[in-house]
């Protein structure tokens with residue numbers, strides 16, 4: 001454990017900030033209501049449920065049908081992307097909206113969706129073991145992961161970046177990380193990139209990025225690294241304490257993870273994403289969630305729809 005050395009004043013300030021962060025995160029109401037800074041709930045689109053939809057070639061869909069609802073893996077501590085309200089237990093954010101759009105397209109009312117929080121390191125196993133039907137949570141598509149799971153999409157393009165305290169003046173990009181304590185999530189592509197490309201950085205990993213952020217605010221690490229989309233959300237919650245620095249230094253195309261052999265499900269989700277991008281649902285969902293961390297809606301990246309293997 002790194003040594004915890006804060007002046008009493010600093011410690012009180014940090015405690016205040018952490019409370020503010022917890023309150024801000026807890027501030028979301030019902031399922032489908034926006035995060036704390038958001039516009040009213042009506043800004044979120046509703047997704048009409050596909051009628052008489054059948055997907056006989058998808059074992060995942062068939063099983064969900066028998067069960068009566070879908071189970072979707074998500075994150076619960078990523079502002080504007082996937083957040084769980086600790087009071088109500090309800091989830092909100094851009095990834096949650098994508099999960100709901102997909103549910104409606106597959107013929108399941110989004111209100112019946114069950115969300116299951118799964119950390120970065122456990123996503124492939126969760127899909128392989130059938131714990132979840134699909135996964136929507138800042139999940140980068142890459143060839144290594146494609147050997148284990150399938151990916152619909154991409155539905156968003158992020159890039160690796162750095163979050164530091166506002167009083168930090170030495171870190172402007174990954175080139176400044178030598179000798180610095182850098183925190184990321186175990187099993188994530190940003191952690192792997194730091195290890196491979198910036199070996200002089202002192203990499204510290206936890207299950208989740210919110211633990212890294214707590215460690216940043218209490219001076220136990222010098223930077224948090226992951227996708228800009230995630231970091232901008234944390235910074236937006238307490239802009240006086242944290243800032244995102246430098247330019248993104250990777251491409252992180254977000255996909256919807258599915259069981260590897262379920263090509264029928266993957267193609268159905270690709271089709272559904274294309275429809276929701278075209279009919280404006282994607283942009284409405286972005287504006288009411290991730291857009292609140294400051295970046296205007298980009299054009300979604302082209303859907304890959306790679307052949308079955």
Ligand code: GLU
Pocket residue numbers: 120137138139140185187188189190226227252
């Ligand atoms: N997009 C990166 C990844 O899939 C980082 C975010 C995350 O850990 O979910 O590894």
